[in-house]
Amino acid sequence: MANPVAAWIGDRLPVSGEGLKELTNEPVPYHLKRWWFALGGTPAYLFIVQIVTGILLAFYYEAAPATAYQSVDYITHEAAFGWYIRSLHKWGATLMIAAVILHQMRVFFTGAYRAPREINWMVGMCLLICTLMTGFTGYSLVFEQLSFWGATVGANIADSTPIVGGFLKRMMLGGDTYNQATLSRFYIIHAAILPVTIMLLVVVHITIIRLQGVTEFKFEDEREGEQKTFNFFPDHLYTELMIGLVLMVLLSALATIFPATMGPAADPLTTPDVIKPEWFFYVAFRWLKLFSGTTAILTMGFIVFVMFAWPFIDEQIRKRTRFQEASVWVGVLGVIAIIGLTVWEAIARH
Amino acid sequence: MKLETKRFIIAGLGGLFLLSLVLVQWMETARRAEEAGLREPHIAVPASSEQCVSCHTEQNPGIVTHWTGSTHAEKGVGCYDCHEAMERDPDGFQHEGYFIATVVTPRDCARCHDAEAEEFAQSHHAAGGNILASLDNFLAETVEGSRIDFSPHSPAPGRNFGLVNGLASANSGCKQCHGAKVALVATDGSVLTVDDFAPDENGFPTNMDAVALIAKDENGKPMMDSDSWPNTGIGRLNLDGSRGSCSACHSRHDFSPRRARQPENCGKCHLGPDHPQKEVYEESKHGIAYRDLKDELDLDAEEWILGETYAAAPTCATCHMSGNIRNGGRITHDPGERISWTNRPPVSLAMDTDINHSIVTETDPETRRSLIHDTWQQKRDRMKNVCTNCHTDSYVNSFYDQYDALVNLYNEKFAKPGQLIMAALADNGLRTSTQFDEEIEWTWFYLWHHEGRRARHGASMMAPDYTHWHGMYEVAERFYMELIPQAREMADHAGGGAGAAVHQVVNDILARPEHIWFEEGAEGAAELIRQQMQDRYGRTGN
Numbered sequence: 001m002a003n004p005v006a007a008w009i010g011d012r013l014p015v016s017g018e019g020l021k022e023l024t025n026e027p028v029p030y031h032l033k034r035w036w037f038a039l040g041g042t043p044a045y046l047f048i049v050q051i052v053t054g055i056l057l058a059f060y061y062e063a064a065p066a067t068a069y070q071s072v073d074y075i076t077h078e079a080a081f082g083w084y085i086r087s088l089h090k091w092g093a094t095l096m097i098a099a100v101i102l103h104q105m106r107v108f109f110t111g112a113y114r115a116p117r118e119i120n121w122m123v124g125m126c127l128l129i130c131t132l133m134t135g136f137t138g139y140s141l142v143f144e145q146l147s148f149w150g151a152t153v154g155a156n157i158a159d160s161t162p163i164v165g166g167f168l169k170r171m172m173l174g175g176d177t178y179n180q181a182t183l184s185r186f187y188i189i190h191a192a193i194l195p196v197t198i199m200l201l202v203v204v205h206i207t208i209i210r211l212q213g214v215t216e217f218k219f220e221d222e223r224e225g226e227q228k229t230f231n232f233f234p235d236h237l238y239t240e241l242m243i244g245l246v247l248m249v250l251l252s253a254l255a256t257i258f259p260a261t262m263g264p265a266a267d268p269l270t271t272p273d274v275i276k277p278e279w280f281f282y283v284a285f286r287w288l289k290l291f292s293g294t295t296a297i298l299t300m301g302f303i304v305f306v307m308f309a310w311p312f313i314d315e316q317i318r319k320r321t322r323f324q325e326a327s328v329w330v331g332v333l334g335v336i337a338i339i340g341l342t343v344w345e346a347i348a349r350h
Numbered sequence: 351m352k353l354e355t356k357r358f359i360i361a362g363l364g365g366l367f368l369l370s371l372v373l374v375q376w377m378e379t380a381r382r383a384e385e386a387g388l389r390e391p392h393i394a395v396p397a398s399s400e401q402c403v404s405c406h407t408e409q410n411p412g413i414v415t416h417w418t419g420s421t422h423a424e425k426g427v428g429c430y431d432c433h434e435a436m437e438r439d440p441d442g443f444q445h446e447g448y449f450i451a452t453v454v455t456p457r458d459c460a461r462c463h464d465a466e467a468e469e470f471a472q473s474h475h476a477a478g479g480n481i482l483a484s485l486d487n488f489l490a491e492t493v494e495g496s497r498i499d500f501s502p503h504s505p506a507p508g509r510n511f512g513l514v515n516g517l518a519s520a521n522s523g524c525k526q527c528h529g530a531k532v533a534l535v536a537t538d539g540s541v542l543t544v545d546d547f548a549p550d551e552n553g554f555p556t557n558m559d560a561v562a563l564i565a566k567d568e569n570g571k572p573m574m575d576s577d578s579w580p581n582t583g584i585g586r587l588n589l590d591g592s593r594g595s596c597s598a599c600h601s602r603h604d605f606s607p608r609r610a611r612q613p614e615n616c617g618k619c620h621l622g623p624d625h626p627q628k629e630v631y632e633e634s635k636h637g638i639a640y641r642d643l644k645d646e647l648d649l650d651a652e653e654w655i656l657g658e659t660y661a662a663a664p665t666c667a668t669c670h671m672s673g674n675i676r677n678g679g680r681i682t683h684d685p686g687e688r689i690s691w692t693n694r695p696p697v698s699l700a701m702d703t704d705i706n707h708s709i710v711t712e713t714d715p716e717t718r719r720s721l722i723h724d725t726w727q728q729k730r731d732r733m734k735n736v737c738t739n740c741h742t743d744s745y746v747n748s749f750y751d752q753y754d755a756l757v758n759l760y761n762e763k764f765a766k767p768g769q770l771i772m773a774a775l776a777d778n779g780l781r782t783s784t785q786f787d788e789e790i791e792w793t794w795f796y797l798w799h800h801e802g803r804r805a806r807h808g809a810s811m812m813a814p815d816y817t818h819w820h821g822m823y824e825v826a827e828r829f830y831m832e833l834i835p836q837a838r839e840m841a842d843h844a845g846g847g848a849g850a851a852v853h854q855v856v857n858d859i860l861a862r863p864e865h866i867w868f869e870e871g872a873e874g875a876a877e878l879i880r881q882q883m884q885d886r887y888g889r890t891g892n
Contacts, residue, residue, distance in 0.1 A: 077425075083381075084374050238356040245363035252370035256377065261426070264461055270552070273436070 021233075028236045029213075029229055040103050043131070044202055045244050046096035049251065050134075053089040054191060061141065063187035065180060068143035069265040076262055087255035093135050095251065097280045100131050108310075108331050118311035120208040123201055125308050130198050132280060137190035139278050143183065148266030149275045151186070152178055160293030161301075178268065282345035283338050289345075384424070385652075391424045399428025401446055416603040432458055438554040440547055440561050441534060441589055443571040452574065453532060455588040457553050459596045466683045467596075472707045473684035476593045478585025479529040485785060490520035493786050521577050527619035529583030529595065533575035536563040541575045544587055553590030584619070608649040613640065616666040623800045625807060626816065631666065633813035639663035655679040657739040669736050676735040690730035691757055693806035696798035697765040698757045700726040749812070756809035756817060760802060764829050767859045768797055771837050774855040778848035780840045790836040797828040830868055834860070 062071040075082035113121035140151040159169040174181035288296045317326045383389040395403045407414045435442030435451035460467035496516030533541035547555035584598040599610045617628035631637040643662035651659045657675035673679035702710045705723045712718040737746040775781045805821025841852035
């Protein structure tokens with residue numbers, strides 16, 4: 001006798017069990033059994049953490065210069081579990097940015113961006129930029145001294161862009177200088193526009209992966225005739241679940257051992273001796289200090305353009321030269337430059 | 351990896367995550383318990399202050415103990431957060447790897463407490479250092495002491511004093527309440543103050559020649575002038591151009607709100623013969639209730655709001671500074687916001703203040719109106735907001751009628767006539783411009799500065815004995831038995847036109863209805879009062 005509840009649901013949701021199994025049980029390439037290849041889901045997982053904790057923080061946050069700092073202070077010191085939620089959000093942001101960068105590096109060094117996956121690489125680049133912008137706007141919302149001056153410096157950097165600089169700055173600040181409207185603008189960008197954009201991009205990203213399949217790698221220690229794929233459910237899902245739980249334990253530990261703190265409140269009349277952005281902008285900040293405003297902006301723009309177009313540039317290099325693995329050396333140089341500039345900025349006082 | 355193994359790992363990780371949530375719940379519960387005062391707060395020494403705490407626990411354990419009990423410690427505000435100096439601060443010095451300053455000024459406190467610092471900066475408290483150029487300070491520096499240090503005139507066995515510090519009375523007396531002008535020792539033996547450093551709007555010195563002159567000890571620490579430090583006077587003139595000392599009321603290093611809410615804290619300065627506010631309060635119903643019901647005042651409350659947190663009795667802070675339910679719990683660090691008379695000068699003035707919070711003395715009504723930014727009525731209404739938490743409107747209004755009447759009586763019967771007599775003596779050359787070199791100047795000073803204030807302060811805070819016996823009684827005695835006879839004697843002694851002019855002023859004053867009894871007698875007045883008492887009560891009073 002059929003289960004009446006299952007029958008009731010089946011009548012209303014006419015999805016066949018076989019169809020569902022096929023949808024979820026796509027064969028997963030065997031290299032994903034190596035866990036470091038399964039980290040692509042990590043940023044998505046952290047993104048969900050950010051959405052949940054962000055909604056909880058939004059219950060108390062007030063995006064106005066007069067009340068922003070006090071509301072964050074209230075969350076940190078008064079609201080039940082406020083310190084924990086804020087710390088999870090802060091560490092979640094840090095880990096998410098790190099995860100996106102690491103995922104991008106893995107894709108780069110394994111050449112997974114090559115044809116026919118150029119579009120998905122560019123979608124990934126868009127996700128990286130959106131993630132960094134979310135980090136920037138989120139940091140500004142705290143409205144402490146460093147986040148206020150970081151935002152002001154950010155707007156001035158945007159202003160250095162030739163032709164559209166002034167427009168960009170005005171769009172960022174909602175006026176020529178930091179004003180009453182700036183924080184609410186940052187808030188809506190941070191809490192609505194960027195998350196929705198990221199969600200749409202993730203859907204496109206995963207859809208393309210599903211359409212093209214995951215890039216398959218062959219390893220030297222694999223024996224001929226070995227099984228090439230395994231089931232998504234439950235095998236790969238378990239792997240993702242393990243990674244997710246490790247992340248949650250790690251986040252919880254970071255939030256309790258190094259909880260988010262409060263710096264001095266923003267004071268538009270007093271410029272701090274040292275202005276520093278969040279760590280993920282150290283590289284850009286040091287670059288800006290090395291070159292004049294417009295030169296730095298133009299060179300950074302060029303680097304970002306090259307990163308976007310790398311699948312095509314790499315293809316041309318491989319076609320026209322004998323340097324088949326040029327991308328590896330470019331990648332190594334890039335990573336050294338990023339780490340070098342970040343460490344330089346971290347230890348420099350000015 | 352086998353599926354079975356993965357399941358075990360997932361179960362283990364899930365358990366670990368649940369454990370972390372249990373830990374979070376425990377931390378939250380502990381935090382709530384600390385907030386509610388059910389558990390001693392956990393103190394985490396900020397990394398930047400670990401070294402300070404480590405050494406000073408050995409060297410000055412009291413400092414660390416006090417700090418450990420403070421809200422600062424609970425909130426993670428450490429030594430370095432307040433004592434951190436900027437590179438350009440003239441009193442900054444390297445100490446165990448940190449650049450710090452000894453004196454913490456309101457500008458430092460404003461880094462976190464900016465609203466409080468701004469209110470305080472506008473208050474009369476912050477201007478307490480203005481006494482350094484006043485009549486009172488002339489007393490301490492010249493009459494009691496000497497503006498020039500002088501040699502001892504005989505040996506002090508067992509001690510070897512080089513010079514007598516003529517400012518000792520001012521330094522240990524006046525300036526400890528009113529505030530010193532903080533000074534560093536210069537290499538040429540002089541001292542350097544805010545006047546020499548000429549700080550800019552950020553408190554950094556603009557006169558680098560003065561900075562170059564700072565004398566430093568063997569550790570590179572700028573040497574403080576001991577005439578000016580230690581000092582927690584409320585109007586202290588700091589090297590960074592700020593005025594005041596937050597620790598005048600919020601004693602370091604526990605900065606206890608509890609203590610600042612108690613009258614004993616204000617009593618460090620607001621006591622004694624010339625402004626016995628503390629004693630006046632103690633005599634009043636308010637003070638009596640405070641002594642009896644102190645335990646019901648919830649003095650440790652984070653938000654101390656009259657009508658909400660407590661209502662058992664008011665303290666100085668309740669009426670002059672703290673929040674109440676009628677003003678939305680708004681605290682002020684400008685006690686003058688609720689005071690409608692200033693009883694400080696010889697003649698009390700209505701507290702109409704201008705945009706700079708100075709009292710408007712203009713007498714032309716139209717010009718006066720244009721200058722007033724905050725009226726005495728507005729200030730009184732703020733105070734009535736406090737009073738009406740426990741008293742009805744009509745009760746409060748009637749109290750203010752009594753208070754106004756006493757101030758007006760003092761002003762019109764004794765203060766203004768006294769001023770006329772003193773002016774007549776000066777105008778006719780019968781006394782010098784030097785204060786306190788004639789007996790009548792001491793008499794007049796006692797009359798308004800001591801007894802006159804006692805009477806007015808007594809009435810302002812409902813202390814009958816201070817209003818009458820320590821106040822108006824002594825004012826009257828000083829006026830009739832000393833001021834008038836001394837003025838007449840000086841006039842007799844001078845003779846001629848000058849003497850006659852002074853006599854005329856005194857005669858005109860004594861011919862006024864309120865004074866006529868003094869020379870023409872008051873025979874029958876006592877009998878009249880006795881008769882009225884008999885009519886009212888049906889028996890004769892003693």
